[in-house]
Amino acid sequence: MDDHADVRRVGVVVGDSATWWLHPFPEGTDLVGLLAADRGTREEAADLAAQNDGLRPADVVLLPPVYPVAMRDFLTFESHVEGVSKGMQGASHVPDEWYAAPSFLFMAPHAVHGPYDDVAMPADTARLDFELELAAVVCRDVRNVTPEEARSAIGGYCVMNDWSARDVQRREMTLGLGPSKGKDFATTIGPWVVTADELEDCRDEDGFLDLNMEVRVNGAPVGGDRSGHMGWSFEHLVSYASRASWVKAGEVLASGTCGTGALAETWGRTGELDPPPIQVGDVVEMTVERVGTVRNRVVPDDETVPAVVPARRRVREEV
Amino acid sequence: MDDHADVRRVGVVVGDSATWWLHPFPEGTDLVGLLAADRGTREEAADLAAQNDGLRPADVVLLPPVYPVAMRDFLTFESHVEGVSKGMQGASHVPDEWYAAPSFLFMAPHAVHGPYDDVAMPADTARLDFELELAAVVCRDVRNVTPEEARSAIGGYCVMNDWSARDVQRREMTLGLGPSKGKDFATTIGPWVVTADELEDCRDEDGFLDLNMEVRVNGAPVGGDRSGHMGWSFEHLVSYASRASWVKAGEVLASGTCGTGALAETWGRTGELDPPPIQVGDVVEMTVERVGTVRNRVVPDDETVPAVVPARRRVREEV
Structure with missing residues (x-):
């Protein structure tokens, strides 16, 4: 209005x-x-x-439901790890370290986008991609909680699109870092938060939320999975993150990409850029059953970014 | 009092x-x-x-000078990358990607410790280590700024010890993530913020701050470097981070580990755990010229951490 x-x-x-x-x-x-x-x-x-x-x-314009005090992205879908590894290392492989604990990274906290916001094509990429994820919103500060205790710290759930510039990300990962600039331009969360109590009937026999997830590009289905294929429940994720550390109210903890929930996984499995990277004009739409749909159009970048400056080489004291 | x-x-x-x-x-x-x-x-x-x-x-008890809205850790010291690579990959190597741009990761924002606080030995590590860094405190929101424009966004500087559990970190990095739990138990910042104008006379001919940095364990020097050996100035770091993204007031941007500023680098170069990993009772003291000294004692962990739960294995639909 x-x-x-x-x-x-x-x-x-x-x-x-x-x-x-x-x-x-x-x-x-x-x-x-x-x-x-x-x-x-x-x-x-x-x-x-x-x-x-x-x-x-x-x-109304739906804004991001929260501006997170921190965001963590886990890596909980075995089939996604397997698919991506084929592209990165030439053969499908899920390392033992993956099974041992629900690993995560801290995400850029300032780039959240609303569920129907336009997303500007980021600088320096010819490999724009998406990541279909389910995310939990933390509603109280916890530390050293068991999965059972973690339950009351999860206020609700939303859909997440963790937009990713794969070529920028690859450079960063070569250095064993991040990724950061490969992802800090946009993270869609929304369309709203569905409170945890509303999804109690969607838990499987181990207490994992089991919801259908799907992603469409320009209306055509390109990937999908079930959240029940996560290796850990969200309560496990909060518990692990809370080990000797605070998980705070207002944080967002994401599942990581589900199986076939990113083009990079398909590219990894097939060795071909098909479907092609996301282009200006494309609409990426994600739906998680009982949670909702986020839908973002990619638009031309209207920003002038400063130049990237290479390193000043060190004057070597050794020969 | x-x-x-x-x-x-x-x-x-x-x-x-x-x-x-x-x-x-x-x-x-x-x-x-x-x-x-x-x-x-x-x-x-x-x-x-x-x-x-x-x-x-x-x-008085000096608290962390800021509780950051986000923390970014860069990787700006070429000699540190070179030293660590020998331990990780068997040979000293600085990838071309390092020279191209000042890469960084987002750090755990909730684990900042004051300059003289005790640090609890984290769970699950036999390889506790430190990282000697210089850090800048951002005082205004910026986006798409040149290094020149970034200057007024840097309010001042402090010393940082980015405590690291190398064995936990190594597991995470195997998955191409983070690290997160390898570092989210403690990050010392302090002892205070020295405003940028007070350090104007410490810039070299390219405008890089050139300050002596050193680290001592139980009083004995174990490493040190000069901030002038960074591959980029702090203004470059802010500019790069701001490309199509917000860098916000209250953020802390860190240099990354200086040369010989972590035991892991020495372990990498020599292949031996000498000096040994940090133990309970050790005091790690870091001084940056004109900025100050932080000093933390490692104490026994007094927390009961929840168990780590391995992944629920996916029921494979394929054979």
Whole structure:
């Protein structure tokens, strides 16, 4: 709405993915705080909000549901590790280290994009790719928690597209780092947060969330998997991250790419750039069952980036 | 002071490393905001604070100067890359990718320790190590800035010890990640922030800060270098990080380990664990000329960490 263009509010979404209304909470409502509240308090707030007039999708711009205090990206899908390894090392291989513990890296925290925002083509890449992930929003500070104790720290879930410039990433990984600039231009999260209690019936016999995940480019399916194929549950991820370290309210912990959830995996398996890298104009759409859909169009880069400066060579004191 | 144990204040340090007083700024003073102020405003605030009674070192506990909104660790010392590569790959080698751009990773943001805090021995390591680094504190949000424009975004500098569990780190790096749990237990920053203007006379002909750096274990020198051996200046680092991405006020950007600034480099060069990994009781002390000294004792771990759970194996649909 033009006359309210600068109003930012947390709201409750009522309806389903196709037909929904958004009912704003009172000004000053904090999403993470609300997620941490007990279910009764939260439902009372939702019931109260639902009494006001709802806004239709066309009336709102969905922002990223949180601006994370930190983001961690795990590597929990065995088949993705296997597929990518073929491209990187010439043969499919899942190292023993993968099975031992749910490893992760810290992601760029400042590049989150809303669920339907445009994504600018990043500089220096001819290999733009996506990563289909499921992500958890942490709602309380925890340290040294068991998986059972971690459960109450997970406020809810959203879809994540961890956009990746594979050529930039490859350079960084050669140095055993990151990746950072290969990914710090955009991370889509959304379309909203589905609270954990709403997904209790989607757990399998080991307590893993088992939801269908799929990604489409310009409407055509290009990959998908089930979250039940993760090697660890989200409670395991929080527990591991919390070992002798804080996992804080407002963090986002992501599953890592699911099987066939990135073009790089297909490129690795086949040795061919088919489907081709994402181009300006392409629309990448991801759906996680019961969570929702994010959809971003890639647009031309409108920024002037500073030049990359090579290293000043050290004056060698040795011969 | 026992009767003011819960008072947290930003202050100005007057004197030198050996003999100093701390003069608190008024309650609510924000360090990053002060660093962003023009020099006149900052000096006026310092002059005003210096009129109150100073506190002696014994009267205060120096906290981390900032709780960073993000931390980035670069890899700017060529000789460190060369030394470590010998241990990792069997031969000294600096890849072409290192020279091309100042690569970095995002660090754990929640584990900062004060300059004289004890550091608990992390779980699961028999290879505790340190990393001697110089770090810059960013005082304003920037995006797509040239090195020249980046200058005013650097509020000042501090010493960093990027504590590292090399065995944990090695497992993570096998997967092309992170490292994360290999480092997320402690990062020392301090002892304070020396404002950039105070170090203007320490720049070399290319504008690189050229300061002596050294590390001692239990009083014995074990490594050191000069910050002038960085492949890029801090302005270059901010500029590169800002390419199509935000670098925000309150971030800490670190140089990466200087030459001989970590035991792992010596282990790599010689193939022997000599000096030995850091043990409980060891004191690691780092000094950067004109910036100051941080000193941390390693103490026994007093935490009960949750068990590490291995992956649930995927039911393979293929044979």
